[in-house]
Amino acid sequence: MKSLDIGISCDLRSAFGNVTSGPEDRLEEYDSEHTVNSIAKVLEALGHRPRLLGGGRALVEAVLAHAPDLVFNIAEGVGSRSREAHVPAILEMLNIPFTHSDPLTLAVSLDKSMTKRLVAARGVPTPRDVVVKELVDVAKLQLAMPVIAKPLNEGSSMGIRKSSRITDASALTEHLTRLLNDYQQPVLVEEFCTGPEFTVGILGTGAHARVIGVMEIRPTTGSLDTFVYSLEVKRNYLQEVCYDVPPKRAPALLRRVEEVALNAYRALDCRDVARVDLRIGPGDEPMFLEINPLPGLDPVKSDLVILTRGLGMSYGDLIGGIVESARARYQL
Ligand SMILES: Nc1ncnc2c1ncn2[C@@H]1O[C@H](COP(=O)(O)OP(=O)(O)OP(=O)(O)O)[C@@H](O)[C@H]1O
Ligand SMILES: [Mg+2]
Known part of the structure; x- marks a missing residue:
């Protein structure tokens, strides 16, 4: 198969080392050198020629100077709720092929409420919620x-x-005050599902999209009722x-979990890969919580990598599967 010049678009946590304002977890979503180097190593082992493009202006300059055959896109972007769409929108404009979902899907998926409305319109069950834009009388929120x-x-x-x-109105008021102030954005208040939690890995695009596996995330001690990952x-x-890969749960429940996850993936037109988080809610129904179309790819500790490892699938197979899906879309 043809060897490709593959650029890796990424936003490294170390690039924000001098940013000190904002909440303590402000850099949580950004990638480490270890992740990016691990992806590059796999691409090289697959016979490609990887090079780091970075993100933001550095990426724009790099692709204008020399357009790669394909960009492996893990750039989280910076600033707005559309940040994950920035790099793919530029690549799309310049007609440069890239892995993962397109700008529309990436922008929507970073807004948990918009995402829930779209999947719910396709019949995917999701917990009842309210978006709070400013401090309100929480007694008026019609949530249990x-x-x-x-x-x-x-x-x-x-x-x-x-x-x-x-669990009570005064704690909610206190929490909302803190989140609105610390994160400077609306807050999603959602009914809490007390059942088992699952994350589902999906690879492929359109008719080729398939669940690769389901993983249950379970607290080692303490009650599931109060568990928050x-x-x-x-x-x-x-x-x-x-x-647990596979989860030790009834096959019928797991089939339903897979079905809900795949329906959400399709409702959002995801491409190549995503990870869907669900939790069992009232009536033993798997409830969609959120989708990650740019799932973390840390070779050791990202959920999708833990899941694929549990399936006996190597890190190389996962990265290779994403590249293959993108190549097939572009006929590269
Ligand atoms: N409605 C809910 N009911 C029960 N638990 C929930 C609910 N929403 C979120 N959680 C818990 O909080 C965790 C984090 O929520 P969520 O997945 O929405 O956030 P995230 O920060 O986008 O996650 P990720 O790290 O996967 O990007 C979930 O894994 C789950 O344990
Ligand atoms: Mg999650």
Whole structure:
């Protein structure tokens, strides 16, 4: 197969080292050198010629100077809720092929409420929620306690702590005040699902989209009822959670989890890869929480990589699968 000149677009956490304002977890979504170098190594082993493009202006200058055959896009972008769409929009404009979803899907998916409305319109079940733009009388929110409050346009558990599960009005008011102030964006308040939590890996595009596996994320101690896969838990994952691949649950439930995840992927026109987070809600129904069309690709600790490892699939197979899906779309 033809060897390609593959640029890697990325926003490295180290590039923001001098940014000190904002919440403590402000850089959580950005990638490490280790992740980017690991992707480059796989691409090289597959016979391609990888080069780092960075993100922002550096990327624009690099692709204008020399357009790659394909961009492996993991750039999270900076600033607005459309940040994940910035790089793909530029590549699309310059007619440069790129992996992962297009700008529309990436922009929508970073807004948890817009995403939920789109998947719900296709019949995908998702918890009831309200978007809070400014401090309101929480007694007027027509939601059943407990709820979870999360920043509307973040990922990587930014703004999500164990304390994000809220059981009374005064705690909710306090939490909303803090989130609105710290993250300077609306807050999604959502009814809390107390059942098992799953994440589903999907590869491919359109008719070729397929579930590669389901992983249950389970607290090692404590009750499932109060479990939140929060930032504290993700930072201490080896102690606080177990990952079951495949989950030890009824086959019928897992089939339903796969079906809901794939329907959400299709409703959002995702391409090449994504990870869908779900939790079992009332009536044993898998509820869609959110989708990650730019899932973390840390070779050790990202959820999708833990999932594929559990399936016996190598990191190389995962990265290779994303590239193959993109090549097939562009007939490269
Ligand atoms: N409605 C809900 N009911 C129960 N738990 C929830 C709900 N929404 C979120 N959670 C918990 O909070 C965690 C983080 O929420 P979510 O996946 O929406 O955030 P994220 O920061 O975008 O995640 P990621 O790190 O996957 O990008 C979930 O994995 C789950 O444990
Ligand atoms: Mg999530």
